[in-house]
Amino acid sequence: MNKQRYLLDYTLRLADDALIIGHRLSEWCGHGPVLEQDIALTNTSLDHLGRARTLYQYAAEQFNRLPQGEKKNAFTSVAIQNLVASGENLGEDDLAYLRDGWDFRNMLLLEQPNIDWAYTIARSFFYDTFNYFFFQHLAGCKDESLAAVAEKSLKEVTYHLRWSSEWVVRLGDGTSESHQRMQHAVNELWAYTGELFVMNDTDKIMLQEGTGVDIEAIKPLWMQRVSAVFEEATINTPTGTWMQQGGKEGRHTEQLGYILAELQFMQRAYPGMAW
Amino acid sequence: MEGISKEQVYEWLSTVTDPEVPALTILDLGIVRDVEVTGKGNDTAVKVFITPTYSGCPAMDVISIGIRMALISRGIGNLTIEMQLSPAWTTDWMTEEGKKKLKAYGIAPPHRKAFQPLGLFEEDKVTCPRCGSEETELVSQFGPTSCKALYKCLSCKEPFEHFKCH
Numbered sequence: 001m002n003k004q005r006y007l008l009d010y011t012l013r014l015a016d017d018a019l020i021i022g023h024r025l026s027e028w029c030g031h032g033p034v035l036e037q038d039i040a041l042t043n044t045s046l047d048h049l050g051r052a053r054t055l056y057q058y059a060a061e062q063f064n065r066l067p068q069g070e071k072k073n074a075f076t077s078v079a080i081q082n083l084v085a086s087g088e089n090l091g092e093d094d095l096a097y098l099r100d101g102w103d104f105r106n107m108l109l110l111e112q113p114n115i116d117w118a119y120t121i122a123r124s125f126f127y128d129t130f131n132y133f134f135f136q137h138l139a140g141c142k143d144e145s146l147a148a149v150a151e152k153s154l155k156e157v158t159y160h161l162r163w164s165s166e167w168v169v170r171l172g173d174g175t176s177e178s179h180q181r182m183q184h185a186v187n188e189l190w191a192y193t194g195e196l197f198v199m200n201d202t203d204k205i206m207l208q209e210g211t212g213v214d215i216e217a218i219k220p221l222w223m224q225r226v227s228a229v230f231e232e233a234t235i236n237t238p239t240g241t242w243m244q245q246g247g248k249e250g251r252h253t254e255q256l257g258y259i260l261a262e263l264q265f266m267q268r269a270y271p272g273m274a275w
Numbered sequence: 276m277e278g279i280s281k282e283q284v285y286e287w288l289s290t291v292t293d294p295e296v297p298a299l300t301i302l303d304l305g306i307v308r309d310v311e312v313t314g315k316g317n318d319t320a321v322k323v324f325i326t327p328t329y330s331g332c333p334a335m336d337v338i339s340i341g342i343r344m345a346l347i348s349r350g351i352g353n354l355t356i357e358m359q360l361s362p363a364w365t366t367d368w369m370t371e372e373g374k375k376k377l378k379a380y381g382i383a384p385p386h387r388k389a390f391q392p393l394g395l396f397e398e399d400k401v402t403c404p405r406c407g408s409e410e411t412e413l414v415s416q417f418g419p420t421s422c423k424a425l426y427k428c429l430s431c432k433e434p435f436e437h438f439k440c441h
Contacts, residue, residue: 148360156329
């Protein structure tokens with residue numbers, strides 16, 4: 001792959017992360033435990049989806065500039081290949097709705113199901129903490145478009161992190177039932193947190209180019225913040241070291257399939273459908 | 276049409292309001308970054324640069340339509356609206372005039388500079404826009420739109436919205 005392809009891969013991964021967590025959180029719409037929290041989740045979801053849109057638009061611009069030969073094999077989905085073969089440019093919606101699961105590059109943590117309030121909070125808390133440090137670094141990167149998205153997102157992510165941190169404390173230091181559920185969710189999702197800091201080829205090359213973020217360097221900051229909130233919440237930090245990974249390479253858990261089945265249904269069944 | 280000035284375009288833009296907070300114009304909010312006017316007469320072309328308040332703010336589409344309507348009705352046919360992400364919008368871009376209008380409208384305006392972030396569990400002190408009491412309580416950091424939080428006043432017992440420092 002050349003540098004342009006790595007930048008496309010990097011942009012798409014950030015977009016996929018945002019779309020998938022945004023979709024997961026949007027599943028709470030109308031089901032939140034109280035109205036204010038329902039609104040909090042949909043607001044947060046909207047921030048993620050807004051970021052996903054900007055990133056997909058940028059990814060589409062990059063894709064449309066690739067030579068035809070490279071476009072043909074970029075994605076495995078027949079729907080995309082047909083568009084490319086007909087000489088059409090791709091847009092943000094094509095990237096979100098027409099790629100198949102193995103073309104998605106989101107981290108496994110983000111596709112995990114909501115299960116209950118504690119799982120939802122734990123998943124957001126791990127990701128929000130990561131984002132808080134990640135976007136601080138990305139805001140200073142050489143790629144102007146990514147830096148602008150990061151600068152914008154950092155402010156939103158700061159709200160997300162406050163919200164999810166407060167809930168970890170409220171549940172962890174709450175009743176015995178809420179404590180036990182919070183601890184359980186943290187233990188269960190812990191194995192997906194390793195992938196947040198895995199530097200694959202794309203990360204390494206983007207870092208060399210001055211575009212990517214050194215995510216290994218974020219790990220101690222993340223750990224420190226997570227431990228501090230867990231301490232306040234009387235939650236034990238899991239000691240397990242075995243970590244599940246693969247999302248960044250397109251190897252997903254079965255959960256992603258269910259998301260895409262719902263998310264992509266209309267565009268797959270009625271291609272090009274518009275409101 | 277005679278050559279039009281940038282100031283003229285700004286004056287027209289001052290009639291476009293935010294669909295979610297109609298008390299504020301887009302100039303009060305500080306989301307118009309720049310205006311470019313080129314050419315004269317029938318060749319007049321106007322470019323308006325706007326910036327989103329929040330990444331997923333659905334009002335941006337409606338605001339773009341508002342700008343389009345305001346300028347087309349003044350005979351500007353060649354119009355481009357460009358989204359400019361950097362530097363990111365903050366509530367510091369809101370004018371003092373805008374903050375006064377917000378308060379009169381019943382929404383507590385942002386009062387802290389956006390570049391002075393709060394500590395992790397620190398909370399803003401927000402004054403009730405109705406009775407002026409400082410005895411208020413955060414109900415939810417997230418409100419009916421991305422830019423607002425929900426508060427209640429412990430003195431006059433009225434619920435109110437706060438335009439978050441962002």
